[in-house]
Amino acid sequence: MAATSTASALPAPAAGFKALIALVGVGFAAALYRFWVGLGASTNLSDSVPWGLWVAVDVLSGVALAAGGFGITAAVYIFNMKKYKSIARPAILTAWIGYTVVVIGLVIDIGKPLAFWHPLVMWNPRSVMFEVVVCITLYSAVLALEFAPAFLERFKLTGLQKFLKLFTFPLVIAGIVLSFLHQSSLGGFFLIMPHKVPALWWSSNLPYMFYLSAIALGLAMVSFESIVSARAFKREQEMEIIQGLGRGVLITLGLYFAFKVGDLAYRGALSQVFSSGKASVFFILEMLIGVIVPIGLYAVKSIRESVNGLFLAACCVIVGTVMNRFNVNFFAQAGPNSNYFPSIVEILITIGLVSLMVLLYRLAVTYLPVFHEPGKSH
């Protein structure tokens, strides 16, 4: 994309850059292998576990990781919280790259990659999957337009930029609405199998739980990136912003925890928390790492005022929420005969996709005015 541009505002960090390219290359080779030999020979997917690592991480978690895009634009443009304006562009960038990589992951995962466009012309409005595909497609377009000013600024196309500004609010609102629909619908996938998903996870409220946890995860991801980018580019940490994000994550996690416990109690499933065998172990781990520990960390003043503390809490939320998506997906399918551990090809492709995200992000923040603050020229 912007790799051809000559001038760069920030020096490209060399450390790890080659490693990233190598990981993307290995992932690309693994994807070619998967296309060449088919899913059976390259993955550990089977009739008893048709959805594996790619669905859980590349799709379910990837989309949730990108939730910061609509979270921050909502804060800045809808709630007029101006102090977050400086991270709106990085958040939109993360989301846009996230969705691009999710779509690549989907094309690798589906059995007939060349038929990936079918849902756009063959509609089944009764299908949650159809709704998700439509929303992701539209939202990718919205994100491209929301991020376009970075390109226009870079190439000094001020006329177009002014024109696009007229649509700021409609785009932001469209982004929030589309995100609400598909973030919740990813949980909606599992509504149709109430007898398969353990009671620890299945609830008619599952879509709203996915939505809430996506917001927590999205905000955690934005603060994770802010902290890492500031370190990588030797900028000063924007304490006010990352503390504000931490508060946002804390409030969302608190709501999620109350909602989750209330829902379990309402459905009479609280007793199953400790009595569901393997599912219990995974459920407790997911709640501890993704919800309870970070709430505890944010609650301690000295931790939430330190960069390292905020970084640790954000990491917990990221790991815990990815675990949640993995758990819901796996236990929805797990029968007495189910056994699944991803194959090396599945793992390499997933690592390749994550590396691709980081690589694209680094290229973008290096060559485009992403961290450009209003008022200052870059």
Add this chain to the structure above:
Amino acid sequence: MATNNEKAKGVLVDLTRCIGCRGCQVACKSWNERKTGKTTIEGNFTNPKQLNSDTFTRIAFIEQDNGAQPVWSFVKDQCMHCQDPACLSACPVGAFTRTPEGAVNYTFEKCIGCRYCMVACPFNIPKYEWESTNPWIRKCTFCSDRIADGKIPACIKVCPTNVMLFGNREDIMKEAEKRMKDSPGKYVNHIYGKEEAGGTSWVYLSAVPFDQLGFNTKIPAQKLPDLTWNMLGTIPAKVGALVVGLSLIAAFRNRGANNDDDSSESKQGKEK
């Protein structure tokens, strides 16, 4: 989705009549031109262990101890052909259709291979051609090609003990109830498939409790697609509410937004 359609067919499977000859398994393979595989015996006579993309039906051999001697039950598995199929509603591209006779069929040309049908099916019926680079979802077709030709499904045709009764679904439901009434105590008091997943075209009678025969007895008696439609059906209302709500909040929070360094944006804020 007319469930009381005059043309809707059904099959009553009376498990007490099955002798486990597996003629249906062979007939199914033969009619559908499915590959056979090398079989192995692993402490159980069920072969193959699970349905797969080349096996649309198979007899499960279930051995139970009756105190003195082993008792065998033979259970025929195949697609139940739900009246309101989860697979049909789950498929993003509408690759599944339900014929007026009640057969749930699949169109390869539409399929993208997302496998949501496999995950969504309450009975875990759709199977995948994992070894292919251009894979199909495979499952029992209710021999809808034969039905369209006025014939009965291949497995029913060859069954030597008349385990299966093919007819209008309403009629076979009446027959199931009649058999239970005529032989009190012979069957457990349940017609499997009458209400499971909102009702299926294939229904079962058994002398042994269904949960002991590998039937999933936790499947709710409701049309499963309703569970997702409850969410999808309210999307227009949610979109409307969100757009109005967000616009109002934006207008309120950005009122008199002339303190912003960006004039065109402030104007936009005021207009809202």
